[in-house]
Structure formats: structure tokens, C-alpha cells
Amino acid sequence: MAEGEPPTSETILPDPALPEHGGHRQRLRDRARRGGTSVLPDYEVLELFLFRSIPQRDVKPLAKALLSRFGSLSAVLSAPLEDMLQVSALDNKGRALKMTPDIALDLQLMFEATRRLMAEPLKRSTVISSWQALLSYLRVTLAHEPREQFRLLFLDKKNQLIADEIMNYGTVDHAPAYPREIMRRALELSASSVILVHNHPSGDPMPSQGDIDMTKAIIAAGKPLKIAIHDHLIVGREGVLSMKQVGAI
Known part of the structure; x- marks a missing residue:
């Protein structure tokens, strides 16, 4: 820009003595x-x-x-x-x-700081007695995930959280879950029980027949190993559905 020439929209610079806006x-x-x-x-x-x-x-x-x-x-x-x-x-x-x-x-x-803040209560008490805290944590973590995500919450004999792990990412309407892999990981962690979790990017947390069949297969895989499946929670934008509470398992 030549000396004395007024600035154009491309050459406007903020005055360091008076920050723009x-x-x-x-x-x-x-x-x-x-x-x-x-x-x-x-x-x-x-x-x-x-x-x-x-x-x-x-x-x-x-x-x-x-x-x-x-x-x-x-x-x-x-x-x-x-x-x-x-x-x-x-x-x-x-x-x-x-x-x-x-x-x-x-x-x-x-977002990550918020997620970790909401996970804190789950580390200090039994998951079963902190159920509302668990549901709030899962909503923050999964309600707006654009793809299905299958998570596993591994619990000890006192129902305290050992680990919260992502098993698989999927597509907009399917995340694979493998009963043998779930049980193998539960044995590695010495877990007594597992809570299954996945999200529905569509927003509707109602279980599909595929969700129900998959859950029953995982429950069957855990029985001979004495590893219980406490519940299967499905997260949608409007809330979290418990398959156990609605009688789906």
C-alpha cells in the first residue's frame, strides 16, 4: 500500500493499541x-x-x-x-x-474435560449405586457420536468400575460386538460382570432385534465363565435406554 493511501478491506490491520472488537x-x-x-x-x-x-x-x-x-x-x-x-x-x-x-x-x-469430570463419580463408588451419574456420563460421551460405538464397562465383585473401554466403532447404524472377545477381555481384567453400551446415531434408543440377539449371545457366552451381563444400555439424543428395564433381555 502506498504511503498516504487509505486501507482497503484486504489491507485493514488491527491497531495494537486498540484491539478490534x-x-x-x-x-x-x-x-x-x-x-x-x-x-x-x-x-x-x-x-x-x-x-x-x-x-x-x-x-x-x-x-x-x-x-x-x-x-x-x-x-x-x-x-x-x-x-x-x-x-x-x-x-x-x-x-x-x-x-x-x-x-x-x-x-x-x-468436551474431554467435561467427559472426565462426569466420569469421576464412577471411580469413587460402585457403579450400581451411581446409576444416574453413569447415565449422565454416557449421554455426554455418546449422545452426539455420528457413528455407532460399542463400549464395555468392566466391573469387579463389588460392582466398582475396573475399566471403560471402546471395543469397536461402526457405521451410522451398526457397531460389531464379538462375544468371545468380550469374555477374553473380561478374564484379562478379572472382571466379574460387564455393562454393555452402544449408541444409536439416529437418536432413537429403542433396541433393534439385532441388538437383542447380540445381547443374548453375549449373556450366553458369559454364563459358563460366571461373568454376568448387568445390562445393555443404548444411548440416543433423547436419553439412555436400559434393555433390562424394558424387558428386552
């Missing part, structure tokens, strides 16, 4: 400090995180674009990296704001 950022931070972060709508919670990843830009349009694309804050945070990278928006000066791998990682770290 800094007034809005400070007002949002002050409001969060005064009233607590629980009063903030979802897009402003996302804004506060994006402030750290994208300095001196208006990030509200990107926060709203993420919510529009995925539907909820929890769905944004648990979205796969490749899906996050497809989201973009225009800032208040008409310039493109795009998700990058680093920005997506920052959001995924928030």
Missing part, C-alpha cells in the same frame, strides 16, 4: 464475572472460548454458525474434527472466519 470482548467477560457463566447463552459461551483462539476478531458469527451447523453446544463440542473444519462465517467486516485444526482442538479439549 475489544470493547465487546471486555463487556462479555465483565458480564460473565458479575452474573456467572451459567447466565450466558450457548453462543456466548462459545465466544469466550473462541476469544483465546482467534485474537482481535468478531467471533460471534462463527459461534452462531457452529451452533447452527450442529444444533447444540454439546453437539458442537463432541463433533468430529473433520466436521468442525467445514464450518465458516463472515465477521463484522465481511472477512472469512474459518475453523482450523487448532481451534477445533481447543473446543474438543473442553
